[in-house]
Amino acid sequence: MVINIKNEIGGFDYAGSRDSGVNIRETLRENLEKGINVTLDFTGMSGISHSFADEIVGIVVRAYGVDFIKNKLMLNNDNAEIKSLLNLVIRESRKISA
Incomplete structure (x- = not known):
């Protein structure tokens, strides 16, 4: 499964808020729990904030391990x-999870 980040955050090229990553993280988590590999596609993105990165990847790493x-x-x-x-x-x- 591919999650296009730019599409998921409304077409913006920068993801700056934790809130904008909640749905992405939930979709990611649901697919991982089903055993489905997920690709995060950053096409067209100029950057992301630390809080957005933590929301989409950090929380998942803490829950499931690296x-x-x-x-x-x-x-x-x-x-x-x-x-x-x-x-x-x-x-x-x-x-944190260690």
């Missing part, structure tokens, strides 16, 4: 800034 997420979650069309921020949130979440 190893589970690594095997089930893929990223597509993420720029260096987005990738760096998502990796930061994953590292932070790993420390």
Whole structure:
């Protein structure tokens, strides 16, 4: 399953709020629990905030663990800034859940 981030947040190219990630996280969680691999597609996105990254990835990592997420979650069309921020949130979440 592919979740197009830009489409999910109303066509904006920057995701800045935690609220804008709630539905994405729920869709992600529902599919992961069904054993469906998910791709987060960042096509057309210029960036995301730390709170948005935590909402869509951090909370999921804390709930299921990094190893589970690594095997089930893929990223597509993420720029260096987005990738760096998502990796930061994953590292932070790993420390919290440890």
